[in-house]
Amino acid sequence: MPDLTPPPLPPGQGVTLEREDYRREFREREEEIRDRDSWKLERRQHFEEQGSASWDAMRRGEWETALRLLEENREALLATAREDARRRSFFHRVRVVEQSLSPYVQWQLHSLRLRAEYGETVRVVDAADLESAESAGVLPELVVLGGEVLYRVRYTGTGVPDGAVRYTDPRLVEEWERYLRRLHETGEDVQSYFTRRVEHLPPPVPA
Structure with missing residues (x-):
């Protein structure tokens, strides 16, 4: 196992963005990206998804409905994949999991498996x-x-989105991108992980 010690992330170097400011800025910056990839690290074991009918069904204990609604998202995933290809900019994600899987992570891995297909x-x-x-x-x-x-x-x-802290120092951004690449390389492809550890599980019990 390679050294996975993370680089520093000094809080004083960042600019705090409120939730709506972050969402707007993220969309604007993402639309401008050409010929560069993006990376995401997810460590928390529970989020409250906003605006997801599938997650809402999961929270109500309607597991089969939650999975059906994920499947119905394929057209949107295809549209995103085509846009990524047009901009030559692709998204790479690292999902950290704890054992046993939380209800949220079990649900999310179904979603991530679909994303990987596209x-x-x-x-x-x-x-x-x-x-x-x-x-x-x-x-x-x-x-x-x-x-x-x-x-x-x-x-x-409780896992509700609450904005972000933005960092733009080139050295810091480069160090963290390199770190996320290293984490990504050490991980297991979500498709094989899903087959081994997720698809046989009974429906999760929502908290």
């Missing part, structure tokens, strides 16, 4: 493999967008 490269890293890397605290939720900006995404204690 070109998003998703790799799964077991939290147990990050024990030494997280000796000073768990890894943050991060997005490196087009190699130009790093966002540390913020959430409330």
Whole structure:
């Protein structure tokens, strides 16, 4: 296992963005990216998805409905894949998982498996493999967008999106992009992980 100690992320270097400001800026920057990829790290084991009918069904305990609604999203995923190909800019994701899987992560892995079918490269890293890397605290939720900006995404204690902290120092962005690439390389492809660890599980019990 390679050294997965993360680079520093000094809080004083970043600019805090409120939720709507972050969402608007993210969309604008993403639309401008050409010929550069983006990277995302997801470490939390529970989020409250906003505007997802599938997640809402999952929270109501309607598992089959939740999965059906994910399947109905294929057309949107195809449209995103075509747009990524047009801009020659692709999205790579690292999903850290703890055992046993939380209801959210179990649901999300179904979603990520579908995303992978349409070109998003998703790799799964077991939290147990990050024990030494997280000796000073768990890894943050991060997005490196087009190699130009790093966002540390913020959430409330219950997992509701709460804006982000933006970093634009070129050296810091490069260090974290390189780190996320390394994490990605150590992970397992989501398709094989799903087959081994997820598809046989019974429906999760929502909290």
